[in-house]
Amino acid sequence: VLISAAARARSVATTKMNAHSSRSHSVFILHLSGRNEESGVSVEGELNLCDLAGSERLDRSGAGSDVKRLKETQAINKSLSCLGDVFNALGNGASHIPFRNSKLTYLLQDCLSGDGKALMFVNLSPTHESSHESLCSLRFAQRVNQVELGKATKHVQYAGKVGGRR
Numbered sequence: 067v068l069i070s071a072a073a074r075a076r077s078v079a080t081t082k083m084n085a086h087s088s089r090s091h092s093v094f095i096l097h098l099s100g101r102n103e104e105s106g107v108s109v110e111g112e113l114n115l116c117d118l119a120g121s122e123r124l125d126r127s128g129a130g131s132d133v134k135r136l137k138e139t140q141a142i143n144k145s146l147s148c149l150g151d152v153f154n155a156l157g158n159g160a161s162h163i164p165f166r167n168s169k170l171t172y173l174l175q176d177c178l179s180g181d182g183k184a185l186m187f188v189n190l191s192p193t194h195e196s197s198h199e200s201l202c203s204l205r206f207a208q209r210v211n212q213v214e215l216g217k218a219t220k221h222v223q224y225a226g227k228v229g230g231r232r
Contacts (some may be wrong), residue, residue: 069094078096079136090138091170092117114177118146118170120189120203145170150206152178157213182215 077090096113119142148168155163156178165175178184188207190200 090142091119093170093173112177114174116174118149120199144168146206149174150209153210153213156215157209171200184210184215185209186210 072092072094076092094115096115097110097112099108101108147170148164148171151164153173154170163179165171165179171178176182180191186207188203190196190203202226
């Protein structure tokens with residue numbers, strides 16, 4: 067029910083490149099917790115599912131002729147650029163990671179730092195006309211693939227007391 071409501075609220079429009087173009091990102095965060103009654107061990111975690119709107123060139127999408135679509139395209143491209151900056155900083159071991167540069171990166175901060183893990187699927191167009199966008203997407207995925215987010219750690223809680231990381 068919740069995901070259906072979010073899907074209905076998501077901005078989608080027709081462009082020259084796509085009949086159902088996502089005009090926004092969609093992020094679903096599932097908070098999980100469990101407790102082993104026998105041992106008293108509790109664990110917590112988060113699963114972040116993100117459907118990112120694809121970057122697009124204004125000349126190909128035709129979004130530049132509509133002020134609303136132009137602003138959406140600029141916002142999409144800016145947030146994807148900020149996400150790329152975060153992955154670059156993580157990959158370079160920078161002391162400052164620019165998570166606060168966009169709402170998207172701020173929202174994903176927990177899963178992209180510490181003991182978070184990420185998996186990315188890239189959707190490509192098979193058409194020759196879209197080869198430039200496909201190549202850009204593959205290069206972005208390659209940059210992301212080079213980033214090691216950190217070694218997973220285990221947070222254990224015994225009978226209401228934090229047992230620390232293992």
